[in-house]
Amino acid sequence: MSSLPSRPAGSAPLALPPGVDLETFNKFIQDVTDVVGAENVEVIVSMNQIDDKSYEDPTHTHDPHHIVDQDYFMASAVVAPRNVADVQAIVGLANPLSMPLWPISIGRNSGYGGAGPRVRGSLVLNMGKNMNKILEVNVEGAYCLVEPGVTFQDMHNYLVENNLRDKLWIDVPDLGGGSILGNTLERGVGYTPYGDHFMMHSGMEVVLPNGELIRTGMGALPDPRKPATMGLKPEDQPWNSSAQLFPYGFGPYVDGLFTQSNLGIVTKMGMWLFPNPGGYQSYLITLPKDDDLKQAVDIIRPLRLAMVLQNVPTIRHILMDAAVMGTKTDYTDTKGVLGDEELDAIAKKLNLGRWNFYGALYGPEPVRNALWAAIKGSFSAIPGAKFYFKDDVPENSVLRIRDLTMQGIPTFEELRWVSWLPNGAHLFFSPIAPVQGEDAVAQYEVTRRRCEEAQLDFIGTFTIGMREMHHIVCIVFNKRDEDQKRRAHWLIRTLIDDCARRGWGEYRTHLAVMDQIMGTYNWNNGSFLRFNEVIKNAVDPNGIMAPGKSGVWPKNYKKEEWTL
The missing domain is CATH 1.10.45.10 (Vanillyl-alcohol Oxidase; Chain A, domain 4)
Incomplete structure (x- = not known):
């Protein structure tokens, strides 16, 4: 967060919260400052404070990948609580004024709105700046307990620095800089066998809108070792020893109410860590033809259901990999949408297929060998399919990146595909479908056709869960080109309706289309x-x-x- 003073004397925020006048806002900010300290408050009074920044240095004021005006989803101020008591105090101050609060963890919800608030003028609560502690790593139970500011990279570093990497891995998404807690609350995914992050959490601590603090699941049962009568604040009391082991507890299971929701602020969360499997091998299978997609997905389904495919694998379009390896001008002089001949040429240049399947094998060598025999035998039914391990490909290749990701080592290289176009920004469109070849082909045809109508290249990947596919369409556009921004916005709005008519709903989305998706x-x-x-x-x-x-x-x- 900026080290600028809270604001110049006599100035007003660029965006006041709805229904709150300047005098009331000033008093509220002064009260909040008294709670957290001036160094943890920044009021947004100048467009000089509105900087898109970068993934490495995220902005906390707005959406850096703006498809509408840069300052449309913009905060009035950014406040960084130091602890749970600060959060409760801010909530208490906000209630009498109906002051809108927008909690974030790190601000890297990239492609879905970043740190930007849905209601312009909301007070963004930067939960990750000060509340960034790894509270526990339990080797025997294979779990951790973290605050909002702990990133996947932080946890990996902790495991390495404490010589625990030989025992435990943290499942990571494509980029390692996101919050473990924040990604899980958005129901994000990673790529080891622990890839469904919400499934792997256990126990939340939450500040409710009335300021009350609750712990969910087994965390609602007091730990007998240090009862509350010893004078500890509730947030400082130890957790029940089963809270990070059994997520459900007794009575209604409420954890899901705090995912993608506006019912509370999660201040702590337990997360299961993946025990080192005792052996690992990543692989790539290239599929030469565009229409190999159907057969590939139908091969994947029984292998995934039987857990022969142990992790969350991906089947990626050629431009997904090409954009990681270079910009559009590195491959072609074409200004418009690339056609099949150009896509084939790029695939040939990179020694890849039109579709590329990335997976991993886990366990002792005899186990890995048996799994690989089944996987390779199944995919060999696709004419022209080729098979690679990490050592078979050049250093500068996507498999080398995925090799790290699928063994729980965070990377940052994947975001290079955003630079496919100059001034690159991106917007994710993420429908869910059955793991069926017909559905995959139909989704691909609809999304690619609409991308071409918007004069934007199709860049996408299918991420395979246990029984469904997340189809992640990466809408890349030049955010300094107002016409491209309008086309990107039209594209996602149109795709939402296209897919809803076919029974495909999105699992996660950008601020600008939340209402439309909920309406489907x-x-x-x-x-x-x-x-x-x-x-x-x-x-x-x-x-x-x-x-x-x-x-x-x-x-x-x-x-x-x-x-x-």
Whole structure:
């Protein structure tokens, strides 16, 4: 966060919160400053403070990959609580004013809105600046307990520095700089056998909109070793020894209510670590033809269900890999969308297929050999399929990057595909589908065709879960080109409706289309949204907590006026 003073005397924020006048805002900010200290408060008073920055140095004021005006999803101020008590105090100050709060962990929700708030003028709570401690790593139980600011890279470094890497790995997503807690709350994925991050969490500590603190699952049972009567604050009391081992506890299971939601601020979370499997081998299978996709996905499904494919594998379009290895001008002088001949030429130049399947083998060598025989035998049914291990490919290749990712070693190289175009920015479109060849082909045809209509290259990957596919379409555009921004925005809006008509819903999305996507989850006259609204208004009657997050609006906002 900037070291600038809170603001010049007499100046006003560029974006006031809705329904809050300047005098009230000033008093609120002074009260917050008294709680957290001036060094942890920055009011946004000048466009000089609105800088897109970079993944390595994320902005906390707005969406750095803006498809609308740069300052549309913009904070009035950024505040960094130092501890749980600070969070509770801020929540207490916000309630009488219905002051909208937008909690973030690190601010690297890249492609989905970054740190930008849905409601312009919200107070962004930068939970990761000061609350960044690894509270526990338990080797016997293979878990950790972390605060919002702990990144995948931080956890990996901890394991290495404490000589624990031979015992435990942390599952990592494509980029290692994100918050473990934040990524899990967004239901993000990684690529080891522990790739479903929400499935691998156990126990949350949450500040509710009324300021009360709860622990979920077994964490709701006091630990007998140090009872509350000893005078410890609740947030400092030890967790029940089973809290990070069994996530469900007793009674209603509420953890899911705090994912992609606006019902509380998660301050601590347990996460399972992947025991070192005792052996590892990454591999690449290249598929030469565009229409090999159908056969490949139908081969993948039974192998994944039987857990012959142990991890979360990916099947990537050629431009996904090409964009990691270079920019568009490195391959072609074509200004428009690339056609099949040009894609084939790029694949030949990189010694890759039109589709490229990345996976890994885990366990002792005899186990890996048996699994590889089954995998290679199945994929050999595709004419022209080629098989590679890490040592078979050049140093500068995507398999070398994926080799690290799939063994829980964070990397940052994958984001290079954003530079496919000058001034590159990106927007993720992420529909879910069955692991069926027909669905994969249909999704690919719809999304590629719409990309071409928007005059943008299709860049995408299928990430294979246990029984479904996340189809991640990477919409790359030049954020300094207003026409490209409009086309990117049109593209995602159009794809949402296209896919909803076919029964494919998105699992995660950008701020600008949250309302539209929630509107597609409309079975039984929108009973799902109405249920969420009932919970929201009961838990957060003043509507302070991330209003509009995931298309859920509190009653004190006129939804028809705020819906985009």
